[in-house]
Amino acid sequence: MPTESLDKPAAAVPDPAFYQWLAGLFIREQTAETLGVLKAPETRREFHDLAGEDVLRGRLDRLLDVAANPADPEDQVLDLASAYALLFLGVGGSREGVPPYESVYTGPDGRLYQEATAEMETLLKDQGLWLADRREPADHIAVELELLAQLTARAADDAGAAARRRTLLADHLLVWAWEFCDLCRDRDRSGFYAAAAEVLRALLEAEERALKAL
């Protein structure tokens, strides 16, 4: 029940900054600048500080290590862009790709813009939010993660946001994101997105535990 749960889950869930950051990581390719930040020692310290938990720390370290040690430093940006396109922009198709859309996992025939999109749009509208541009449908993993960040930040003060947060997790992310993470792990040849997906998995496992603890 929303009123009772305001404090408990808030005390047991990951820092929303991680969701906001992962949303950015899954919505667009890395640049020299973003990779530079990931390689900076302060980032590792900040991550450790925010993570709190060992499993998550370990997975964050793994991702930062991958970012810091590319196979070909000169072409790192291009190679990661190609890996990104292979996984998330359809270049890898159904054998090598990882569609970042919930509809593909829960709707008919791998189609886009199915029920999951409509439900996500309702959640966004209810929260007074909308897509900054309409390039991607509302059931893109990045949209769901950014909404989760926003709702997490507001859940303590806003019973509606707390309820929507549970809906977003129970009816969406915790339904399909596992398969998304599995596919990233199995299909990403760069190692970078596989590592990022493992960070996401650790966060969602924490969310699942927190939900069950309610």
Added chain:
Amino acid sequence: MTSHPITQVSRRSVLKGLTALGAGTLLVPSVLRQAYAAAVADGEVVTGSHFGVHYAKVEGGKLVAVRPHEADLVPVEQATTLVDWAYSPTRIKYPMVRKGFLKDGVNSDRTERGKGEFVRVSWDEALDLVASELKRVKDEHGNGSIYGGSYGWRTPAMLHNCFNNLYRLLNLNGGFVDDVNTYSTGAIRVILPYVIGTSYYDSSTWPSIIENTEQIVFWGSDPAVTSRIGWSVPNHAGLKYLEEYKATGKPSISVNPINTETAKLLGSDWVAPRPGTDVAMMLGIAHTLVAEDLHDTEFLANYCSGFEEFSAYLKGEPDGTEKTAEWAAEICGVDADKLKEMARSMAAKRTLITMGWSIQRQDHGEQGPWMAHTLACMLGYIGLPGGGADFTLHYASYGTPKGHGPSFAGFPAGEASKEVPAPIPCSRVPWALANAGEKYDYNGQEYTTPDLRLVIWAGGNPFHHHQERNKQIDFWQKPETIIISDINWTQSARFADIVLPISTLFERNDICNISEQNAGLCAMQQAIEPLFESKTDFWVYSQVAKRLGFEAEYTDGMDEMGWLKHIYEEGVAKAAEKGIESPDFDTFWNEKKVWMYDVTDEKRNYVQFAKFREDPLLNPVATPSGMFEILSRKIAGYGYDDCPGHPTWMEPFERLGGTMSDKYPLHMTSSHPDYRLHSQLDNADLRHSYEVENREPVWIHPDAAEARGIADGDVVRIFNDRGAVLAGAVVTDRMKSDVIRLQEGAWYDPAEPGTKGALCKHGDPNVLTFDKGTSKLAQGNCAHTALVEIEKYAGDLPTITTFDPVA
């Protein structure tokens, strides 16, 4: 799993943490913004497609249903799949550049094409790259090194017509090399002007035919299928007329190796010759007409030239072979008695021969239509209502009376440069791309292939429509730069260097005429916002024009709605001069939306060549003799060994009962698909209603299936020396026992992408066809001349991946 507490969330970490992670670098820009705003209102809009006139229903900014408009006389199934087509996972979402091309430009490894290595770029980067490549090739090699023919079935539209948008760009850029003719009508377009002095597409009207004919011979044509689609927005009048013909109870004959939908509908007398032997069959009928004195000597004398020479050929004077019904029967596989019966029946009844285009998409394809017209001359019913020979009635809305309303010029392509090499016959383009400086014959002249370096293709799918895929892959590695703009990740897009995403008809505003006969005008109103970063062709090429310094010339200062109003007002102003009244644009767009034109009695009862028949001296046909040319001295003068001066039977490079039939004893017909428009809609859900094991269905006769241990529902491998494809067996006796039917349009799906010789997992017939011109005259394609063998597929079934965005 773990007992210790998880991260403590606090205001500090929420606010500070967001910025602390790399001072925001990792976080911006956000994908969300405050406040919801609906982009497009809910409700229904009017639109049209190649599959009819529709209402498109929008809910919550999404397209949810497409239903037929009242103007659509016989709605077809294809329209029901348009919603899922728009939301197909095969949509190109962003501008993409092949990885090697992005890194190394024209020096990249071009064998990477087709292998699916792409990187997303911004529209700015993509447009800069397109503009700089056009400039580079123009500066270094000249406009004659830019191929912009862009052949294909663009979305019907007056403004967002991808060809005209591309051509306008390339014309403003100083010119480009175009193509000429079509894959559908390559031979017929060239041969018929020599014979009848006019183009192939001037049909008598259906109302006149239905009333006056005594018999229709559907020769290699299946209008019940090919009238489902239209180059313009169809209202499917052709399908309605077929029903009306059926209601008369008048007879019909269907000459076809397949028992067609039309033949089933009309209960036609089905006569099944060996594919590719129609000319011999018609010669046998012609011989019977002469032998039994059934031919119209008066018509032949007054309206035709060259019958004497042709008659000598029938009698075997020049070659020692008399073209008797028995001779013909030996070649075509239809009994001599049946041929004689057909000759008598066609002579006794006022007969209309309506010939399809498969007859001319084969080796020596010029001969079939020429011979059919010659047969009609001998029968003598040309120019009389309900008689003669026709070459277009089977397709789209031909035979519909022309509307008495405005016609619209549409978005102007601009003036073509005369300083560039001549257009290339379209089916020779892939060969030409890889063979600069080679000589070829076409239509009485010798040409040299230009040095093509850059290919820019809008809205077409050469990796569907071209023959002999494995040869094509080689050809495709030659050009330095290949740019494709399209809605979906077709194989053609996969084989490109720069790929530009285009929005569907539901995502922009336009207008289009209804039917090729200009029966009316249809608004095409935007239903939804463009998906992802897709844009209209108009926007794309205006942005390239901007970078090349002629944006103002490209747009003429008008946007989408400005152009639509301009195109409309230009058309109605001209119509007003002829006394046709029209609503103003706003009234049409906001209130009328679909406007069907009146039809005059004269147009309703139009009979092709009636005026010529009335007075051949006053109204001659536009041939050198002013008469129908059974003998063309002009063609004879070219001295082509593969296209002599009158209709002639020549052995094709392979056929049943002839060359190669020992090795490959089955003939593959690749007819127009029942439920697609060529390769369009193959990525839509409707395919699940006809596919077998996710593969294109292949029809196999029970005898052929039994002899090979193939059962209905099996996956089979179809092969010849040119390649191999998998398909799903449908065992049916709806064709001759040594013919298989694999309809064209199944997306090529190579087991090893981008690799020559790979097995197509899905059933693209053009892996098996031969890349050769019909003759030196027309250089059409020979897709219907193809022998194959077929076997049950024993290997593990490979997954279909062609409908993945890129595989």
